[in-house]
Amino acid sequence: MPKPIINRSFSDKKALITSQGDITYSQLLKSIQQFAQLFANKGYTKVAIYAENSPSWIYAFYAALQNDCIAIPIDFLASAEDVAYIIDDCQPELLFISSGMTELFAKVDLKTQHKPEVLVFEEIAIDETVSESQWLAPEDDNTTAVIIYTSGTTGSPKGVMLSYTNIKENMNAVIGCGIFTPDRQVMVFLPLHHIFPLVGSLMVSFYVGTTIAIAPSMQSADLMKTFADNEVGVFLGVPRLYELMYRGIKAKIDQSAIARFLYWLVLKTKNRKLGKTLFKKVHEGFGGHLQYMISGGAALNKEVGTFFYALGFDIMEGFGMTEAAPMIAFPRPGNIVIGATGQALPGLTVEIRDGEIVAKGPSIMKGYYNRVEETAEVIKDGWLYTGDLGYLDKNGFLYITGRKKEIIVLPNGKNINPVDIEMKLDGYSGAIKEAGVFLHNEMLHAVILPDFNFLSENGVEDINQYFRDVVISPFNAEMSSYKRIMQFTLVNSELPRTRLSKLQRFKFEEFLVQKEKKKTASDEPDTEEYHAIKSFIESQVDMDILPDHHLVFDISMDSLSKLSLIDFIEKSFGIKLDEEQLLKFPSIRKIAEHIQSNKLFHKTDQDSGWAGDLKDNSDVILPKTSFLLHPIVNAVRGFFRLFFQFEGKGMENIPEGACFFAPNHESKLDAFLVLSYLDKPTLMNTFSYAKKDHVKSGVRRYVASRSNVIVMDLSKDLKHSILKMAEVVKQGKKILIFPEGTRTQSGKLGKFHKTYAILSSELNVPVVPVVITGAYAAMSSGAKKIKRGEKITIEFLPAISPEGKTPEELNALVREKIAEAKNR
Template sequence: MTSRASIADIDAAVSGSTAPRLFLELTDADPSTPALHSMKGDDDWNAWTLGEMRSMVARAAVGLTEAGVKPGQRILLMMRNRPDFHWYDVAAQFIRATPVSIYNSSSPEEIQYLAEHAEAEVAIVEDAGFLERLLKVRGDLPALRRIFVIEPPEGNLPEGVEPAEALLGPDEADLGALAAATHPDDIATLIYTSGTTGPPKGVMISQYNVVYTVELLRQCIDWDDFRGKRAVSYLPMAHIAERMMSHYQAMILGYSVYCCPDPNQLTAYLGKVHPQIMFGVPRVYEKVYAGVNAALAADAERKQKFDEAIAAALEIKAAERDGTITQEQRDTWEFLDAVAFSNVRALVGIDAVEIAVTGAAPIPATILEWFNAIGVPLSEIYGMSESSGPMTWSPHANKPGSVGQAVPGCEVEIAEDGEVICRGGNVFQGYYKEPEKTAETLVDGWLHSGDIGVMDDEGYVRIVDRKKELIITSGGKNISPANLEGALKMIPIIGQAAAIGDNRKFCSAILVLDPEAALVWAKNHGKESLSLPELAVDPDVIAEVQAGVDEINQQFAQVEQIKKFVLLGEEWMPDSDVLTPTSKLKRRGVLARYGDEIESMYAGLD
């Protein structure tokens, strides 16, 4: 790709298109390409080709229509990552309905709010567990007419609840006729924001947004052929990153998607699938980085040699990015790869990765550079639900520490107050039923991200922090907690970090031991009998962490340095009160859960 496409270029490329129309073009061209997979036993797969997926979509389209679903109506989808999601969601698009995914961890009250706000009339849930939560609030959802269950419980079902197999009769819809009736203005989905600053808002993503964004991503990736490229789907489909990665791109470009129903199983799936394109939140890559280094630490000599190889590779990759790499450096890296790096990639299951992406939260540049050094082409993407996913990304011209340049067909600028703003066909249609909030976010066609950023003279953007999350100390100093947290997570035995200091006299931190790395450290230091909570109060462990904090503090100004910390021996799980489903920090949740621990660090100072 020699030059970046403009908004007009992308608009012309997708004019009049919809995802259903492009799906038919894909399945007409290559119906035999593997499209969807689910695990069968330990080492085998259930598989559907594009042609077989098309048939399932056609059957589901008939079933949904017979269930009374009409154009413009919302359909709730609540299920783990499984092939069924794809054909039900695509079928809903074909009949011009709007599928809405709900996070699987949602409480009955959260389900009620989203179902009521979306005015959903039909719901498809996975099993008895999801059904039970929905039935608890069904009495408060008069618009919800019918519920379908993919794996229904034994016995009689309540009135209005049916097995989902009723949606998959033998008759197939005329998808060509249905696709012809779809329109770029149709709402392809509502993405509900995480609600960290209030009730969740329904981000309206149109068919135009979908095809526009897939086209700009296609140009970013710049492969000759996307069909059959392996990808693992493991993040919630309620998140724009997973929807755009393994659903919309797959139905238009033809990825071969392996459905992983539990994110905790990702490591096992990587080892079996060996994906060629991979999206991972920073925590995925941080755990690989920590695990490899913890394993190497058991053999001091081996660890030293590997670290020396990494140091040499970092210098070589920096020269490669700068365009100054020599043939001698290329030969050196090939040698290092043969004797060390290729083994690591194969062990983790990322040896076939051609495009590796991280996003949804900041990643320390050190970790990104480490992956580049061992031959994983990892780059950072930036965006939000309201930009249909991407806003900046430069996968083939990576600059660690930045989130890349503006993607094709998207103009990105830094406003006078430092806020990152953008415009383009990827910008959403507004918040469902909330014109005032839409007007606050969309100003004169520009999407206001809520993030503070800087842009260098080459157009690379670096995100400083969320506008509303900057720490303002009692002395009036603005501090980026994300920068501190990213550095603190580089302490080898630390898995999570939350910087504290808003309206306080100094900065402190809640630090969480990394379960895998901490236990390896314990074994290497004769403390293998200690549990994680016991390690968190062990003087030697605390001293190890303090040494790491002292070293990190040297990178920051005096007012930004961590003066105290509380060390925790537990694991923060995604989709909890402290982490979002993509492992982004929920600051209010951290403050609420650890209020006493935080106050203890400031006791006697007020």
């Protein structure tokens, strides 16, 4: 007698825990029978499901199997073209959808030739008199159970036919590892249309008789609430999800010196029990019962795996593919090697042939639906040629090194694994959110999604130049010549991936095409909001604006221009935004759409500038001046004299009363270098500023609040910070401000931003250009130690009056005077 697909030993036990309520195994079997009755005796052979995860999805899936139909899960996030292709390819007689998918399905229906019967979950009339399902399994386990369409990394979806034998063999092998047991809860989080969560979290759980907790959505809040409300012991996720978890937890650890030390101690001692004890709060954050973190679908970052393993979690990276139902290799509890994907599952034989991983056994697919030739390309004499490259160590642990089809062959014959370069790029700079590498015009080309928050926080405005000089050039210097990035393209949307996070490299060319299209006018929205925003931005920057331009990436708006735009949006439409929120919009078009949907009014006669606010009385509190400031600065000057040939000149050019000190920015020492040559009265009446990130600790914030330091949050309260600067000079005092915003990366004079020039012009306050020379040589950007003996000079140039000059003219003149002095 065949073994039941769903364990029948626990009729009153919870089978499913959902946000709508709990469902016992008895209720589960009854609901499956009710769904099966909807199309019993109709002669259907294939049933497709196009919906989000839900109990109804599960009922429909098992009802299809009960009625001897092939179940065909369809990716509910796929494009209308892909869904239509799948429906026309496999031609199901019945299609289940949810009410949430009806609008999208209408688009699919316009594209399909085949028209199945459609049932909407929420509209199904359930027969409550139906009893529990008595179905066990088909008589012939070699019949096809499911067709899973792979989203693919290289082209159109292919339908993988998996038999009951394929699935049962894989489930039995995984259960044999001892992870899935009746008393250990499993979470269903990933979409069930993919084989990894379908077999690995749903089918194997019902097969062994455990309880499943279903996360209501893939939102992080729903994920963590599902952990908190249940006793989840096994969780399946993709590497990018684990990386996000890692970043969030690691950031909190890094904020505390004690926590950093404890983590170092755990790594040093390799004591996982100690890690679990010391970081108990991390475990409690996952509900306190999570033991097994299973990762699949793509390569897991070794740093991420090491982190969770050290904290006491069994993070288990397996290797498999849809064609193997799905696991080929998997770690065993107590025998985990981070970086390896475990050993071959029982019943499977794994070999390496010409560097490629091949596998043979009862879980290998029957073939691709309607694709005999393509099946023959990957299955030869019963061996599945995975297309993945790797090696086996002496203990049988399998290591993945890349994809055979993705290996780049350069014109000089050199072979490159793009994954290696991508992993190095991803961890090389905080400015990189994600990166992909491919061959374009016979050269290595990188497609990079920048981290716009990082760039904004670090005052980067010319992004292309920053990536050329500060990211790509230093990166290439560390690489072998043939592995260097020769070209790069910055994008403002996530890189194309499969649902399990594998890069779809074949789509990278589209980014280059889109980039070219941006250079020409596209269909402009004909709305008053769009035209108002466009006109305002064009008044701030010297270029024509297109609807798909990004504020930073395409337009290079500096912080001041973004502040002006935020102010304009609030005054014109009544919508409050901060810079962080503004940067989340991928284009001007999307900003206009947001305004159109959320505006409170539209005033067309608003003053588009915020500078007029500077003259108003501002309710701002300036930092206090401590009597310790002068002795501290004197001590620092003495320190400088010990280590450098240090001199200052031009102090006679410092005017009485208010002024702006505007120095070039060469090193971390610059502020103290300038302040150390001010006499005591001038010093006590001179203010400077620091970015919020530079004064994170309580001690630093305390010192800053008593040292004439204005703390600026460039992403949230820039306007308030500027009003503080205005208040300083309105009180007849002085302020030190670096027009470049950030330290030079090359020693050369950078672009000057005009914030201080606007303040100077509006308030009629002179500017004193200050020339710093030698500081870059003494301690350049990125240097951790000073270079002793260097000659450093601070020179105060004659003050420049703003009268008769626009802010742009004043800014240009100050930079010109500093450049002339540096070149003397």
